[in-house]
Each structure stands twice: as C-alpha cells, then as structure tokens.
Amino acid sequence: LISLDLGEIQARSSIDYHGTRVSSHQRAYLLGSAREVYPGFYTGTTFGLLDYSLAGFNSNAYFADLGFSYKSQRFWRVGGAIKNAYFSGLDFGGEKEIYPKELRLGAALEKKGALLSIQLEKSLDGSNPRFALGGSYLLFKSLSFRAGMNGYPRFGMGLATRGGLFSVDFSYQVRAV
Numbered sequence: 001l002i003s004l005d006l007g008e009i010q011a012r013s014s015i016d017y018h019g020t021r022v023s024s025h026q027r028a029y030l031l032g033s034a035r036e037v038y039p040g041f042y043t044g045t046t047f048g049l050l051d052y053s054l055a056g057f058n059s060n061a062y063f064a065d066l067g068f069s070y071k072s073q074r075f076w077r078v079g080g081a082i083k084n085a086y087f088s089g090l091d092f093g094g095e096k097e098i099y100p101k102e103l104r105l106g107a108a109l110e111k112k113g114a115l116l117s118i119q120l121e122k123s124l125d126g127s128n129p130r131f132a133l134g135g136s137y138l139l140f141k142s143l144s145f146r147a148g149m150n151g152y153p154r155f156g157m158g159l160a161t162r163g164g165l166f167s168v169d170f171s172y173q174v175r176a177v
Helices: none
Strands: 002-011 020-038 041-054 057-071 076-087 102-111 114-123 130-139 143-149 153-160 167-173
Touching: none
Parallel strands: none
Antiparallel strands: 002 020, 020 041, 041 057, 057 076, 076 102, 102 114, 114 130, 130 143, 143 153, 153 167
C-alpha cells in the first residue's frame, strides 16, 4: 500500500469566493508475485489499483507490471521490467489519462551483504532515458539499509523475517511532492 494524503485544501473559483474545503489523496494498492522458472531465472508480475481523489475529482485505474531477473551463482544479477504493461487509464471527467509503458533494465553486484546497482529507465513515449544508482547493506540477514540517486537522493530501510516470507520497508525521498 502506498498512500499520499494531502488533507483538506481550500478550493476557490474566484478571488472573492470564500471557497469550499476539499480533500485529496493518491493511493496505490499492489499485489505482486514471482516464480523461479529455471535455476536462477525468475519472472513475476504486479497487479495494482490506483485510487485518486484530487480536489473533488475521483478516478481509479488498474495496472499490471511484468518483470524478470537472473541471479548468477557468482555475485552479479540482471533484471528488467515493463511498467504499465497494462494501464486502464484515469478519467477525471475529460480525456482519459494513460500512463505510458516504461522499460527498466538493471544490473547489480553483491558481496558479503553489500549491493551496488545501476538502472536504466526509458519511457516508451519518446522521452530521454534516465539512470539510477543505488546501494544497500544487509545486516544480520534481516535488516537492510539503502540509499540511491534517481534524480533525487532516496534513503530506505527494511526489516524481514529470516526466510523472507514477511518484510516491512520504509523509504524517504528528498524532494517536494
């Protein structure tokens, strides 16, 4: 679950109008799954629902992302994803807003709990590609610390059960929303 609640804001149609109070939120509900299809090779998908309420205008959209990864028996791995492989669109009463498909490719090196990664993101709407760098450290096989740069610095940490069946993550992005 990803949630951004903007609270109540004063909506005005003119300078002299006292306005009405409206609230806004953006939420994403995600369900993902992956499966090993060949030793070291995984495929997966994430299904989601976007729930938007922007100053009294509401819309929902469904989406699906597809991905794969390969982890070698050494210390490197590669992966890729197609974000918005399916996107139903958001409709706020005008033209339907469709998020473009996005290709993401990445590689990582991992040794003794430390991981360094690089990622290329390319929206298929013709925009320029973006690069991202990141690193993490896993302590006691259950507590992770992460930092990265994807246009803005980002920091995170997570806690997982030893078998990886349950995890909780927190991340912080250094920029205005």
